[in-house]
Amino acid sequence: MFVNQDLRKDIKAALAGFGLAVVVGTTGTPGVVLAQEVIEEVIVTARKREETMQDVPLAVSAVGRVELESAFLSNSTAITQFAPNLIFDDISAGTPGGGGISIRGISFQDVEKTFDPTVLIHVDGVPLGTNTANVMKLLDVERVEILRGPQGTLFGKNAVGGVINIFRLKPKLNEWAGKARARVDDNNSVDFEGVLNIPLGESLAAKVNVARLDQGGYYDNVTTGDEEGDSVEDRYGVHLLWQPNDDLTAEVQYNRSDMDGTIAPMLSINSPQATFCLFFGICATGDDAPISGDRVKGAGGLRQDFELDSSDYQANINWQLTSQLTGVLIYGHREIDETGIYDFDGSPLEIFHVRRPNEYKQDSVEARIDYDNGANLTVTGGYFYWHSELESWRNEIDISTLLGLPVDACGFAPGQTHCQLQEANADSESNSVFAEGEYRLNDQWSVTAGARWIEETKKMNLQVTLPVFGLVALPPTSGDRTDDDVIYRVGLSWKPADETLFYLTRSTGFRSGGFSIRATTPEVASTGFEPETVENTELGAKTTLLDGRIRLNAAVFNMDYEDMQQEINIPGGAAGNQDAVVNAAAATLRGVELELAAILADAWRVDFNVGYLDAEYDDFRAKVFADGTANDDLSGLPLRRAPEWTYTAALNYAQQVGPGEVTGRLSYDWRDDYAGTLTDFPRTHVDSYGVLDLSLSYRLDQWQLSAFGRNLTDEDEYSHTFVVSPDSIGGSLFTFATPRQPRTYGAELTYSFGGY
Numbered sequence: 001m002f003v004n005q006d007l008r009k010d011i012k013a014a015l016a017g018f019g020l021a022v023v024v025g026t027t028g029t030p031g032v033v034l035a036q037e038v039i040e041e042v043i044v045t046a047r048k049r050e051e052t053m054q055d056v057p058l059a060v061s062a063v064g065r066v067e068l069e070s071a072f073l074s075n076s077t078a079i080t081q082f083a084p085n086l087i088f089d090d091i092s093a094g095t096p097g098g099g100g101i102s103i104r105g106i107s108f109q110d111v112e113k114t115f116d117p118t119v120l121i122h123v124d125g126v127p128l129g130t131n132t133a134n135v136m137k138l139l140d141v142e143r144v145e146i147l148r149g150p151q152g153t154l155f156g157k158n159a160v161g162g163v164i165n166i167f168r169l170k171p172k173l174n175e176w177a178g179k180a181r182a183r184v185d186d187n188n189s190v191d192f193e194g195v196l197n198i199p200l201g202e203s204l205a206a207k208v209n210v211a212r213l214d215q216g217g218y219y220d221n222v223t224t225g226d227e228e229g230d231s232v233e234d235r236y237g238v239h240l241l242w243q244p245n246d247d248l249t250a251e252v253q254y255n256r257s258d259m260d261g262t263i264a265p266m267l268s269i270n271s272p273q274a275t276f277c278l279f280f281g282i283c284a285t286g287d288d289a290p291i292s293g294d295r296v297k298g299a300g301g302l303r304q305d306f307e308l309d310s311s312d313y314q315a316n317i318n319w320q321l322t323s324q325l326t327g328v329l330i331y332g333h334r335e336i337d338e339t340g341i342y343d344f345d346g347s348p349l350e351i352f353h354v355r356r357p358n359e360y361k362q363d364s365v366e367a368r369i370d371y372d373n374g375a376n377l378t379v380t381g382g383y384f385y386w387h388s389e390l391e392s393w394r395n396e397i398d399i400s401t402l403l404g405l406p407v408d409a410c411g412f413a414p415g416q417t418h419c420q421l422q423e424a425n426a427d428s429e430s431n432s433v434f435a436e437g438e439y440r441l442n443d444q445w446s447v448t449a450g451a452r453w454i455e456e457t458k459k460m461n462l463q464v465t466l467p468v469f470g471l472v473a474l475p476p477t478s479g480d481r482t483d484d485d486v487i488y489r490v491g492l493s494w495k496p497a498d499e500t501l502f503y504l505t506r507s508t509g510f511r512s513g514g515f516s517i518r519a520t521t522p523e524v525a526s527t528g529f530e531p532e533t534v535e536n537t538e539l540g541a542k543t544t545l546l547d548g549r550i551r552l553n554a555a556v557f558n559m560d561y562e563d564m565q566q567e568i569n570i571p572g573g574a575a576g577n578q579d580a581v582v583n584a585a586a587a588t589l590r591g592v593e594l595e596l597a598a599i600l601a602d603a604w605r606v607d608f609n610v611g612y613l614d615a616e617y618d619d620f621r622a623k624v625f626a627d628g629t630a631n632d633d634l635s636g637l638p639l640r641r642a643p644e645w646t647y648t649a650a651l652n653y654a655q656q657v658g659p660g661e662v663t664g665r666l667s668y669d670w671r672d673d674y675a676g677t678l679t680d681f682p683r684t685h686v687d688s689y690g691v692l693d694l695s696l697s698y699r700l701d702q703w704q705l706s707a708f709g710r711n712l713t714d715e716d717e718y719s720h721t722f723v724v725s726p727d728s729i730g731g732s733l734f735t736f737a738t739p740r741q742p743r744t745y746g747a748e749l750t751y752s753f754g755g756y
Contacts, residue, residue, distance in 0.1 A: 037599075038547065038548030038549055038599070039544070039548055039549060039550070039551045039597050039598075039599065039605075041053075041054075042054075042062045042064065044056060044060055044062050044143075044145050045145070045165065045167075046058050046060045046145060046147050046165075047154060047380070047436070047438075048154050048328075048368070048370065048380045049370060049372075049378065049380065053542075054499075054501060054542045054543075054544060054551070054553075055501065057446075057448065057491055057493045057501065057503030057505060057540065058147060058149070058503075058505070058538075058540075059147070059148040059149060059538065059540060059553075059555040059557070059593060060145060060146065060147050060148070061082055061083035061084075061145070061146040061148075061595060061609070062143060062144070062145045062146070063079070063082045063143070063144050064142070064143050065141065065142050065143065065169070067082075067652075068138060068141060068144065070652070070663060070664075070665045070695055070697070071665060071667065071693065071695070072693070072695050072706070072708040072710065072746070072748070073138055074710055074741055074744070075090075075135050075136060075137055075138070076088065076099070076134065076135055076136050076137075076138055076166075077089065077090055077099070077135055078669075078691075078710075079138075079144055079146070079164070080646075080648075080669055080671070081648040081650065081667055081669040081691075081693075082144070082146065082609075082648070083146040083148070083595075083609065084593040084594070084595065084609045084610055084611025084646055084647070084648075085103060085104045085105075085148065085591060085593060085611035085613055085646055086101075086102070086103055086146060086148075086611075086646070087100070087101070087102040087103075087107070087641045087643070087646075087671065087674070088100070088101050088102075089101075089109075089641070089719050089720055090135045090264070090719050090720065090738070090740075091109050091111070091131075091719070091720040091738070092135065092263045092264060092306075092720075092738065093111075093263070093266060093342065093344075093720060093722065093736070093738050094111030094340070094342065094356065095111040095130075095131070095132045095338065095340065095356070096132065096133065096259070096263065096306045096307075096308040096338055096340055097132060097133040097134060097135040097136060097259075097308065098111050098131050098132060098134065098135065099121075099131045099134030099135050100131070100641065100720060101117065101118075101119040101121075101131070101134070101161075101164070102118075102119070102161070102640075102641035102642065103118075103119050103146075103148050103149075103161040103162035104148055104149065104161065104162070104557065104559065104589055104591060104613060104615075105587075105589045105591075105613055105615035105639050105641070105642030106118050106119070106160060106161030106162075106534065106559075106561065106589070107161070107639070107640050107641040107642070108131065108161070109131075109567070109640075109641075109720070110131075110567045110581070111131070111132075112393075112517055112518065113129070113130040113132065113358070113360050113388070113390050113393075113426075114390060114424075114426045114428070114458070114460065114514055114515060114516075114517050115514060115565075115567070115581060116129070116157070116158040116511055116512065116514070117129075117130070117131050117158065118158065118160050118161040118511065119159070119161040119162050119163070119164065120151075120155060120157065120158065120159045120162075120163050120164070121134055121163075121164045121166065122155065122163060122164070122165045122166065123166045123167075123168070123312075124166075124167060124168055124253070124314060124316065125316060125330045125332075125366070126312075126314055126330060126332030126334075126364060127155070127156070127157060127332075127364060127386075128334070129157070129334075129362045129364075129386070129388045129428075130336070130360060130362075130388075132308070132336055132338065132360070133257075133308060133310055133336065137191075137211075137213055137233070138166070139193050139209070139211055139235070140168050140169050140193075140195055140209045140237075141166060141167065141168055141169070142167045142168060142169045142170070143165075143166075143167045144164065144165065144166055144167075145163075145164070145165040145167075146162070146163075146164055146165075147162050147163040147164075147165070148162045148555075148593070149161075149162055149507060149536045149538060149557060149559070150162075150487070150489075150507045150508060150509030150534050150536050150559075151163045151507075151509075152452055152454075152487045152507075152508070152509045152510060153434060153436050153450040153451065153452050153487060153488065153489040153507065154380065154434065154436055154450065154452075156384050156386075156430075156432055156434065156452060156454070157384070157386055157430055157432075157454070157456075158509075158510075158511040158512065159509065160509030160510070160511050160532070160533075160534045161509075161534075168239070168253075169195065169207065169756065170207070170239070170241065170251070171197055171205040171206060171207040171239055171240065171241035171251075172197050172199075172205055172207075172241075172754070172755070173199060173202070173203065173204075173205050173241065173243060174199050174202065174205075175197065175199055175205075175754055175755075176197060176198070176199060176753070176754055177196075177197035177753060177754025177755050177756040178194070178195055178196040178197060178752065178753055178754060178756055179193070179194070179195045179750065179751070179752040179753075179756040180192075180193070180194045180195075180750070180751045180752075181193045181194075181748060181749070181750045181751075182748065182749050182750075183746060183747070183748040183749075184746055184747055184748075185216070185744050185745060185746030185747075186744060186745045186746065187215075187216040187217065187218050187744060188216030188217075189213075189214060189215045189216045189746070190214045191211070191212070191213045191214065191215075192211065192212050192213075193209070193210070193211040193213075194209065194210050194211070195207065195208070195209045195756055196208050196209075197754060197756065203242060203243050203244045203245075204240070204241070204242050204243075205240070205241045206238060206239065206240050206241075207238070207239040207241075208236075208237070208238050208239075209235070209236065209237050209238075209239075209255075210235065210236045211233070211234070211235040211236070212232070212233070212234055212235075213231075213232070213233040213234075213235070214231075214232050215229070215230055215231045215232070215233075215261070216230055217229050217230035217262070218264070218296070218739075218741050218742060218744075219264060219265050219296050219297060219298055219739060219742075220296075220297050220298070221265065221297070221298045221299065221300065222292050222294075222297050222298070222299050223298070223299045223300065223301050223347075223348045224300075224301065224303070226262075226303070228262050228263070228264060228265045228298050228304065229261075229262060229263065229264045229265070229741075230261050230262055231259055231260065231261025231262070232259070232260060232261060233257060233258070233259040234257070234258045234259075235255070235256065235257045235258075236255075236256055237253060237254055237255035237256065238253065238254055239251065239252075239253040240252045240253065246320070247319060247320035247321075248317075248318070248319050248320070249316075249317070249318045249319075250315070250316070250317045250318075251314075251315065251316040251317075252314070252315050252316075253312075253313075253314050253315075254311070254312065254313055254314075255311070255312045255314075256309075256310070256311050256312075257308070257309065257310045257311075258309050259306075259307070259308045259309070260305070260306065260307045260308070261305070261306060262303060262304050262305055262306065263304045263306055263340065263342070263738075264298075264719075264738050264739055265297070265298025265299075265300060265304070265346065265738070265739065266298065266300055266304070266342065266343055266344055266345075266346035266736045266737075266738065267290035267291070267292065267295065267298065267299075267346055267718070267736060267737045267738065267739060268282050268283075268284065268290055268291040268299065268345060268346035268347055268734065268735075268736055269284045269290050269291075269683045269684070269721070269735050269736060269737050270282055270283050270284055270291070270732070270734055270735050271283075271284065271682055271683060271730055271731070271732070271735065273727075273729065273730050273731035273732070274731060274732045274733065274734055274735060275725075275731070275732070275733045275734065276345060276347075276351060276352075276733065276734040280345075280347070280349055280351060280401070282345060282346070282347040282349065282351065282734070284683065287683060290346070290737065291346060291347060295716040295717075295718070295737075295739055296716060296739045296742050298346065299346060299347055299348065300343035300345070300346045300347060300348070301343065301347065301348040301349065301350065302341065302343035302350070302353050303341070304340070304341055304342055304343055305340075305341050306338070306339065306340040306341070307337075307338060307339045307340075308336070308337075308338045309336070309337045309338070310334065310335065310336045310337075311334070311335045312332070312333070312334050313332070313333040313334075314330075314331065314332045314333070315329070315330070315331045316328075316329070316330050316331075317329040317330075321369075323374075324371055324372060324373050324374065325369060325370070325371055326369070326370040326371075326372075327367075327368075327369055327370075328366070328367070328368050328369075328370060328382075329365075329366070329367050330364075330365070330366040331363075331364070331365050331366075332362075332363070332364045333361070333362070333363050334361065334362045335359075335360070335361045336359070336360045336361070337359050337360075338356075338357070338358060338359075338360075339355070339356070339357040339358075340355070340356050340357075341353070341354070341355050341356075341412070342354045342355075342356065344724075344734070344736060345734060345736075346736050349401060350398065350400060350401055350407050350408070351399070351401050351402055351734075352397070352398075352399055352402060352734065353397075353398040353399075353412075354395065354396065354397050354398070355394070355396040355398075355412045356394065356395055356396070357392070357394050358390060358392060358393040358394065359390075359391040359392045359393075360388070360389070360390050360391065361388070361389055361391065362386070362387065362388040362389075363385075363386070363387045363388075364384070364385065364386050364387075365383075365384070365385045366382060366383075366384045366385075367382050367383050367384075368380060368381060368382025368383070369381060369382060371437075375440075376439060376440040376441075377437065377438070377439050377440070378437060378438050379435065379436070379437035379438075380435065380436055380437070381433075381434060381435030381436070381437075382433075382434060382435075383431075383432070383433055383434075384430075384431070384432045384433075384434065385430070385431055386428070386429065386430035386431075386456075387427075387428070387429045387430075388427075388428045389425075389426070389427050389428075390424065390425055390426040390427075390517075391425060392423075392425060393422075393423065393424045393425065393426070393517065394421070394422070394423050395420075395421070395422040395423075395518060396412060396418045396420075396421055397410075397418060397419060397420040397421070397422075398410040398411055398412065398418060398419055399419045399420060400419060403419060405419070418465070420464075420465065420466055420520070421464070421465040422462065422463070422464050422465075422517070422518065422520070423462070423463045423464075424460060424461060424462040424463070424517045425460075425461050426458070426459065426460040426461070426515070426517065427458065427459045427460075428456065428457070428458045428459075428514075429456070429457050429458075430454065430455070430456040430457075430512075431454075431455050431456075432452050432453060432454040432455070433452070433453050434450070434451070434452035434453075435450060435451065435452075436448065436449070436450025436451075436489060437449060437450065438493075443495075444494055444495050444496060445492070445493070445494055445495075446492075446493040446495075447490075447491070447492055447493075448489065448490065448491035448492075448493070448505070449488075449489070449490050449491075450488065450489045450490075451486055451487065451488040451489075452486070452487050452488075453484070453485075453486050454484060454485055454486075454487070454510060454512070455482065455483070455484040456482070456483050456484070456512040457480075457481070457482040458479075458480075458481055458482075458512070458513070458514050458515065458528075459478070459479065459480045460477075460478060460479045460480075460514075460515040460517060460525075460528075461476065461477070461478045462476065462477045462478070462515075462517055462519075462525050463476050463477075464477070464520050464525075466520060474520075474521075474522060475522060477522045477525045477526050478526065479515045479525070479526045479527075479528050481513055481514070481515075481528055483512040483513050483530075483531045485510040485531065485533070487507075487508045487509060487510050488507070488508055489505060489506070489507040489508075490505070490506050490507075491503060491504060491505035491506070492504050492505075499543060499544040499545070499548075500541075500542070500543045500544075501541070501542045501543070502539075502540070502541050503538075503539070503540050503541075503542075504537075504538070504539050504540075505536075505537075505538050505540075506535070506536065506537050506538075507535075507536050507538075508533065508534060508535050508536070509533065509534035509535075509536070510531060510532075510533055510534075511531060511532045511533075511565065512531050513528055513529050513530045513531045513565075514528060514529060514581070515528040515529075516528070516529070516579060516580040516581045518578065518579035518580075519578050519579065519580045520578045521578060524578060524580050528581075529565055529580075529581045529582055529583055530563055530583045531563065532561070532562065532563045532564050532565050532583065533561075533562045533563060534559055534560070534561050534562075535559065535560045535562075536557060536558070536559045537557065537558045537559075538555055538556070538557040538558075539555070539556045539557075540553070540554060540555040540556070541553070541554050541555075542554075549598065549599040550596070550597070550598045550599070551595075551596070551597040551598075552594075552595070552596050553594070553595045553596075554592070554593065554594045554595075555592070555593045556591070556592050556593075557589075557590065557591055557592075557593075558588070558589075558590045559588070559589040559590070560586075560587075560588055561585075561586060561587040561588070561589060562586050563583040563586070564583065564584065564585040564586065564587060565581050565582075565583060566581065566582055566583075566584045566585055566620075566622065566678060567579065567580075567581050567678070568580055568581070568582055568584065568622055568624050568678060569624070569723070569724055569725055569726070582622055584620060584621065584622035585617055585618075585619060585620035585621075585622075585634075586617070586618045586619050586620075587615060587616065587617045587618055587620075587639060588615075588616060588618055589613065589614070589615040589639075589642070590613075590614045590615075591611060591612050591613040591614060591615075592611070592612045593609070593610070593611045593612075594608075594609065594610050594611075595608070595609040596608045596609070602655070603653050603654050603655035604651065604652070604653055605651075605652040605653075605654075606649070606650065606651055606652070607648070607649075607650040607652065608647070608648070608649050608650070609647065609648050610645070610646070610647040611645070611646045611647070612644065612645055613642055613643065613644055613645075613646075614644070615638070615639040615642040616638075616639070617634070617635045617636075617637065617639065618635070619635055620633070620634040620635045620637065621633055621634070621635075622634065624678070624679060624726070625679075625726060625727050625728040626725045626726065626727045626731075626732075626733075627727040627728055627729070627731075628727075628728060632728070634679065637675065637678075637679060637680050638674070638675045638680055639675065640674070640675045640676065640677065640678055640680075641674055641675070641676075642674055642675070643671050643672035643673060643674040643688075644672045645670075645672040646670065646671050646672065647670050648667060648668065648669045648670070649667070649668050650665060650666065650667035650668075651665070651666045651667075652664070652665050653665070657698070659700060660698055660699050660700035660701075661698070661699045662696070662697070662698050663696075663697045663699070664694075664695060664696045664697070665693070665694070665695050666692075666693070666694050667692070667693045667694075668690055668691070668692050668693075669690065669691045669693075670688070670689070670690040670691075671688065671689060671690070672688050673685060673686060673687045673688045674686050676718065676720065676721035676722075676737075677721055677722060677723050677726075679723070679726055681721075681723040681726050681730075681732065681735065682730050683721075683735060683737075684718075684721035684722070684723055684735060684737070685721075686717055686718055686721065687717055688717075689715045689717040690713070690715065691710070691711050691713075691715055692711065692712040692713050693708070693709065693710050693711070693712065694708065694709045694712060695707070695708040695709075696708075702751050702752055702753050703749070703750070703751055704748075704749070704750045704751075704752075705747070705748075705749055706747065706748040706749075706750070707745075707746070707747050707748075708745070708746050708747075708748070709743070709744070709745050709746075710741070710743070710744045710746075711740070711741060711742060711743045711744065712743055713743075714742055714743040715740065716739065716740065716742070717740060718737040718738065718739060718740070719737075719738050719739060719740045720737065720738045721735070721736070721737045721738075722735070722736055722737075723735045
């Protein structure tokens with residue numbers, strides 16, 4: 001059941017007005033006595049050292065464990081409600097748990113591990129070099145930080161759009177602590193999670209975590225009668241802490257996840273001009289509905305099974321060498337083994353089916369020295385090494401019907417011949433040296449300067465077999481390239497009072513070039529693409545008002561984005577098209593961001609953030625249309641995943657009731673409409689939408705019982721859209737979309753002790 005458009009507008013208007021009323025009411029009535037305590041300080045590590053968020057001259061949002069748990073997030077995509085100008089979409093069409101992340105209009109969505117993200121996710125200081133499995137359940141998490149704008153000086157590899165830092169709970173010395181949680185919802189999902197902290201002596205502790213996450217299918221398939229989007233995940237890990245004295249802390253952890261299930265349906269949204277509609281009758285039922293007639297119902301005839309196994313090893317050492325010098329070493333190793341089967345035509349027919357098995361691993365080492373003279377100078381500098389390897393990658397495409405062959409002439413069974421087969425391996429190695437420091441000129445003024453030299457080498461080997469007058473193996477293709485650059489940050493800060501900070505900063509970002517392993521012609525595959533760069537100028541203010549009861553932060557920015565790496569479906573190849581990355585555009589992105597936290601009275605607190613983005617291409621010329629013969633001028637198109645307005649209004653409640661405490665949260669997360677595809681192809685534009693969530697909990701001693709509702713207005717805008725081989729008059733080979741999770745109700749029971 002869907003809420004009608006008029007009601008949606010009423011809800012949006014009411015909540016928008018509520019957010020405005022909070023801003024006006026709290027800032028315009030300083031005489032009101034607020035009984036609740038002050039807004040708590042938020043400690044972040046946005047500059048590789050612990051400091052309060054209000055002292056950091058950067059646009060950073062942070063959310064702690066209490067807020068994360070009270071929001072009852074479905075997964076990591078829902079962190080959009082905690083920061084302005086942030087889009088985090090699930091793009092599992094091609095890689096399990098793929099994340100399409102955009103910060104300030106700088107976006108990424110390709111599913112291949114040879115293409116680097118523009119926004120890096122770090123977990124306990126280790127960057128994740130691929131977007132696979134970025135859509136994750138946020139279990140055992142202490143804090144999430146969202147850093148907006150280029151962060152390459154301190155965070156290195158390809159952080160041109162920003163960084164999302166996720167920190168897990170740490171072990172505790174000399175204390176037993178733990179948590180057990182059970183959650184159910186109306187889609188037959190049942191989750192169990194357990195965390196136990198074990199003291200192992202005066203200087204040693206271990207934290208053990210286990211979870212079984214059984215997610216029911218959110219979507220019905222009208223062709224097969226099955227449910228889709230179901231999964232079972234088993235997670236476990238151990239985290240050791242050794243602290244023999246006050247100067248040395250060492251941590252070692254291992255985490256494992258084994259997951260299998262089916263992905264969300266591919267929704268066929270072909271226009272009447274699409275090849276799949278004209279020749280096979282696979283047509284959308286309308287401009288706003290897929291072939292099934294319902295945006296949360298699939299119609300594909302192929303079961304889209306996936307398996308995703310990942311292992312992470314990590315070591316963190318922090319050694320206080322002197323009263324002013326600290327040595328830090330962070331090592332991370334990650335392995336991913338995945339297989340996915342995808343019904344890209346989204347219909348009962350067997351037109352375009354793909355199987356994608358691959359194995360990936362990465363290693364990273366950060367060795368640095370942190371200096372703080374305790375008076376006016378802090379410096380962080382060191383060396384970072386990265387190596388990732390796509391050990392094996394296969395793209396097995398069954399296009400029997402499309403080629404006029406008998407059904408199942410290709411197939412995925414052992415011994416059968418695939419109509420189109422791509423096999424590859426790739427390697428990436430990066431070395432960088434970096435330093436950034438802050439010098440306090442006096443009690444009010446500080447200057448910041450930093451730089452990083454990066455050198456990155458990438459290699460690729462590709463073998464393609466195509467159905468050209470029978471199956472033909474093209475000559476093997478290989479590529480080898482090295483890119484290097486120096487990026488920097490300079491800034492000036494003014495702190496006229498303890499509770500007020502103004503800053504001006506200029507920073508640059510660099511993302512290295514690479515190769516397109518889904519290309520099917522040797523010339524495109526071997527040519528590769530060049531690096532891209534970003535220059536960001538930002539002016540910001542942070543202030544705390546009314547004796548700590550209001551926190552108000554704002555930022556204004558201007559970014560110049562050059563040699564943009566665009567994932568384009570270009571003419572050529574077996575089916576008349578092939579995927580490639582090209583440096584096709586330049587853009588200017590400007591915007592404003594505002595974040596507010598305010599205590600209203602007694603038990604009430606409001607959080608509000610709003611972002612405005614003016615993103616436009618300065619120049620965009622590329623051969624992207626199947627009927628084109630030369631570069632097309634696309635400069636008038638909107639940038640992908642770059643909505644003009646975003647905002648979130650959240651009302652939090654906490655009150656002692658009887659022997660326990662009642663807490664609640666009502667939030668409305670709204671995103672303006674935005675382009676879902678590079679060419680803003682018809683039917684792929686994502687209309688504006690808002691997600692309304694509500695939770696209510698009662699805590700008594702160590703027990704907590706909660707009820708929650710997500711997406712209460714049953715918003716059904718698409719999460720991801722994609723077009724294959726578009727032409728300039730609205731035609732294509734085919735076009736598909738994937739749905740967002742529908743309205744969900746659930747309950748949770750938690751037992752915790754010792755601070756967990």
